[in-house]
Amino acid sequence: MRFSDYVLIALRNIWRAKLRSALTIFAVVIGAMSVTIMLALVTGAKSFFLSQVEANGTLQQVAISPQQDITNFNDAQHSGGGNCSANCVKLTDDIAGKIRAVPHVVGVTRVANQGMLAAIGYNGQLLTLNQTNAYDANGIIVNNVLAGRDLNASDATGVITMTSDYADKFGFKGNYQGIIGKTVKLQTQNFYRGVGATVQPPQQCDGPCNPNNHPDDQPTTLTAQVVGIIDTSNESKSIRVPLEWMRQMQENQMYQMTAADQAANEAEQTKCQRQPGPCNPTQHFSLIVTDMLAQNGYSSMIAKVDNSKNAASAATAIKKLGVGAADASASVKQQLTVFNIVGLVLGGIGGIALAVAAVGVVNTMVMAILERTREIGVMRAVGAKRSTVRSLFTIEASLLGFWGGVIGVLAGFGLTRIANILVNKQLASQSVKAHNIIGLPLWLILAVIGIATLIGMLAGLYPAARAAKLDPVEALRYE
Amino acid sequence: MADAEYVIELTNVTRTYKLGGETFNALDNVSLSVKPGEFIAIIGPSGSGKSTLANIIGGLDRPDNGTVLVDGNDISKLHDGQLSAYRNHHIGFVFQSFNLQGNNTTMENVMLPLVFAKLSRKERNARAIECLQSVGLGDRLKHKTNQLSGGQRQRVAIARALAVKPSIIVADEPTGNLDSARGQEIMSLLHKLNKEGITLLIITHDQSLANQAHRIVEIRDGKLTGRRG
Numbered sequence: 001m002r003f004s005d006y007v008l009i010a011l012r013n014i015w016r017a018k019l020r021s022a023l024t025i026f027a028v029v030i031g032a033m034s035v036t037i038m039l040a041l042v043t044g045a046k047s048f049f050l051s052q053v054e055a056n057g058t059l060q061q062v063a064i065s066p067q068q069d070i071t072n073f074n075d076a077q078h079s080g081g082g083n084c085s086a087n088c089v090k091l092t093d094d095i096a097g098k099i100r101a102v103p104h105v106v107g108v109t110r111v112a113n114q115g116m117l118a119a120i121g122y123n124g125q126l127l128t129l130n131q132t133n134a135y136d137a138n139g140i141i142v143n144n145v146l147a148g149r150d151l152n153a154s155d156a157t158g159v160i161t162m163t164s165d166y167a168d169k170f171g172f173k174g175n176y177q178g179i180i181g182k183t184v185k186l187q188t189q190n191f192y193r194g195v196g197a198t199v200q201p202p203q204q205c206d207g208p209c210n211p212n213n214h215p216d217d218q219p220t221t222l223t224a225q226v227v228g229i230i231d232t233s234n235e236s237k238s239i240r241v242p243l244e245w246m247r248q249m250q251e252n253q254m255y256q257m258t259a260a261d262q263a264a265n266e267a268e269q270t271k272c273q274r275q276p277g278p279c280n281p282t283q284h285f286s287l288i289v290t291d292m293l294a295q296n297g298y299s300s301m302i303a304k305v306d307n308s309k310n311a312a313s314a315a316t317a318i319k320k321l322g323v324g325a326a327d328a329s330a331s332v333k334q335q336l337t338v339f340n341i342v343g344l345v346l347g348g349i350g351g352i353a354l355a356v357a358a359v360g361v362v363n364t365m366v367m368a369i370l371e372r373t374r375e376i377g378v379m380r381a382v383g384a385k386r387s388t389v390r391s392l393f394t395i396e397a398s399l400l401g402f403w404g405g406v407i408g409v410l411a412g413f414g415l416t417r418i419a420n421i422l423v424n425k426q427l428a429s430q431s432v433k434a435h436n437i438i439g440l441p442l443w444l445i446l447a448v449i450g451i452a453t454l455i456g457m458l459a460g461l462y463p464a465a466r467a468a469k470l471d472p473v474e475a476l477r478y479e
Numbered sequence: 480m481a482d483a484e485y486v487i488e489l490t491n492v493t494r495t496y497k498l499g500g501e502t503f504n505a506l507d508n509v510s511l512s513v514k515p516g517e518f519i520a521i522i523g524p525s526g527s528g529k530s531t532l533a534n535i536i537g538g539l540d541r542p543d544n545g546t547v548l549v550d551g552n553d554i555s556k557l558h559d560g561q562l563s564a565y566r567n568h569h570i571g572f573v574f575q576s577f578n579l580q581g582n583n584t585t586m587e588n589v590m591l592p593l594v595f596a597k598l599s600r601k602e603r604n605a606r607a608i609e610c611l612q613s614v615g616l617g618d619r620l621k622h623k624t625n626q627l628s629g630g631q632r633q634r635v636a637i638a639r640a641l642a643v644k645p646s647i648i649v650a651d652e653p654t655g656n657l658d659s660a661r662g663q664e665i666m667s668l669l670h671k672l673n674k675e676g677i678t679l680l681i682i683t684h685d686q687s688l689a690n691q692a693h694r695i696v697e698i699r700d701g702k703l704t705g706r707r708g
Contacts, residue, residue, distance in 0.1 A: 005594050016582060378578045381539060381590035383567020384637065386559050472539045476578065 010396035014403075017326065021400065024357075024364040028404020029411060031354030032452045036412025036444065037419075038346035044416075044438035046339040050332075052233060056142055058328045059308035062100065062315045063110075064301040066091050070324030073331040077111075079299050089322050090297030099303050102317045104310040109140040109302045111294055116194060116220065118250045120162070120239060121185040122170045129186075131238035134246030140304045143240075147176030148228035157195075158185070161228035165236050186222040186239075188249075193361050196222050202255045222249075228274040237450040250292040255285040278396040287297050316478035354452065357404065358459040365397050365463035369470075376467055377475030383454035394457055394465035401456015412448070413440055485548075486646065486678050487513035492545035494701075496533050505531040506542065507701035515646075518670075519681040521691035528701040529682045530651055536680060537649040538566045550646070556621055567595050571640025571677075573669075575652035577632045579639075581625035583613055588624055589639045596643055610638040614668060630661030639666060647678045654688060666691060 014021045063076035070076045112134045133142045137151045146164055172179040192470040197220045231257050261284040272279035305314045312329035318325040416438045494506040503663045505528040521529045534540035538554050547555045576601040589607040640648055654662030673679040689695045697705040
């Protein structure tokens with residue numbers, strides 16, 4: 001018997017029991033659709049993640065941390081500053097120079113993220129600041145600029161970029177250009193002693209006292225001009241200031257008694273002792289400005305290598321300088337593993353629906369064989385082999401699976417399109433330049449249809465074996 | 480094959496069934512020879528074993544003992560594939576209840592054995608039309624068989640039996656579901672085919688039908704008890 005005849009006869013038999021076939025196929029549709037959607041979500045998320053990684057150039061980067069034993073790229077980026085607990089080295093300009101000299105390294109960005117600023121205000125509205133970023137504007141860290149421009153190397157102080165969520169809150173949603181050039185207020189923490197802070201001269205005190213212990217420590221308000229709005233794909237609720245300005249913000253202004261002050265004070269004291277009557281000598285102090293960034297080191301650095309293939313070897317070479325370093329390949333791999341596991345779990349959930357549908361196929365085929373027992377007898381009488389009968393019913397069951405798979409994929413495709421529209425809206429509202437991230441690659445379409453067909457076939461094996469085993473004489477007598 | 484004296488030769492054929500723990504002999508040491516082109520009526524009461532005899536000759540059933548030579552080949556030794564091919568190429572079955580697929584057209588019913596014979600679609604069509612014309616249903620090609628009368632249905636069944644140009648037709652009570660006039664029409668048709676050279680085995684308990692055969696074989700309790708004609 002020709003294969004086309006098998007298919008034709010099977011299709012005719014499926015058509016003959018329309019309602020039952022439709023219900024059985026419907027169950028497969030549900031299963032195939034769930035598998036399609038679940039896997040489409042995961043593959044979409046995965047390729048979105050990869051495209052982001054690609055766009056950010058993360059794979060070409062080595063993150064450098066003051067913490068020597070760091071192994072994870074993301075940890076390395078965030079371990080700096082006050083987070084470094086053990087085995088710490090100072091990330092200095094000197095080290096940055098040495099890193100630049102490492103083979104394949106084409107550039108280094110020094111990063112200083114410290115929470116000097118507490119809030120950002122515009123037009124009377126004050127918003128809490130999550131993060132203030134500062135790093136060399138040399139193009140190694142790429143931001144997606146939605147309006148205005150990103151910071152550049154000539155920016156020194158008084159300018160910032162902010163993420164679009166702040167611009168939204170300040171009432172510039174959909175009109176980011178509107179906030180460009182506007183002046184915002186940056187409110188510092190209470191203990192702020194950096195640039196712009198008004199540090200009171202120490203109080204005169206009798207005996208030993210801390211001249212810098214001011215009960216009236218107030219936050220300082222700095223002003224900045226907004227030059228650009230960037231999207232939230234890297235970070236949300238953050239502003240970026242020029243690295244030089246951050247250096248100044250981290251400065252510590254303190255009145256200290258220098259040797260000259262000491263001498264002056266002693267001179268006053270002596271003068272007092274010589275004079276009769278009450279004497280209140282003035283204490284001399286000098287305002288000393290300490291560069292805390294130079295003293296403490298940068299919170300992290302990012303080195304860019306010429307090719308992502310060289311990232312791992314560059315990381316190893318940089319580690320030899322005594323700092324912590326990690327390239328992104330391991331963490332990207334780790335992320336992809338997470339995606340794969342999530343894919344398996346979600347696919348498995350869809351798979352359960354398919355397994356239930358398989359039971360439906362078995363049931364339908366067993367019913368069909370009971371109904372068509374006599375017909376099977378006739379087929380055997382006119383020359384059908386056992387194997388022919390078996391193939392016929394197996395193909396019929398496979399076709400139930402196949403149609404279920406095809407319709408399920410189509411339905412899944414439709415739903416992912418709808419989901420894409422919703423996700424696009426969501427992404428657009430967060431100003432992320434990405435769309436249609438839920439992908440339905442060809443391999444997924446073919447795999448789902450293939451699996452549904454295979455499940456139909458497997459579900460048909462038992463009923464088909466029963467049909468093939470029927471004794472033709474008994475089958476012809478069956479009422 | 481053409482030289483063989485007998486087209487069918489059964490020797491000491493025994494077929495035993497188990498029913499409710501009891502065994503009974505449907506065929507008990509039966510021997511029978513049929514010449515090519517013979518028209519044989521197998522008669523006997525219900526449960527005598529006549530259908531079993533027909534099924535064994537038709538290759539639907541196998542004997543427990545004995546040999547069944549058809550055209551000199553022992554079909555009792557064939558495996559399923561060979562036996563199916565034998566039924567497909569040599570045997571045409573006609574059943575009392577027609578056993579047609581009611582939702583299918585007459586053409587589709589007649590083409591069924593040709594599907595298993597791996598004929599091309601074109602050849603199948605041509606052969607089915609030819610067979611339906613030969614049974615007088617040339618004007619009913621596209622009719623569904625459940626729209627036809629009993630006599631017409633049996634003629635479709637005969638056309639289906641003829642499709643693969645069998646050498647033997649086994650008809651089990653072919654007129655059992657028909658009135659006498661339609662029954663006679665079917666008998667005339669079978670006579671005609673027999674005259675064209677097809678060996679005809681009819682199972683019946685209608686004596687008048689049996690009398691039209693060249694030879695009557697009577698079977699009782701699984702044993703051949705009489706041969707006339």
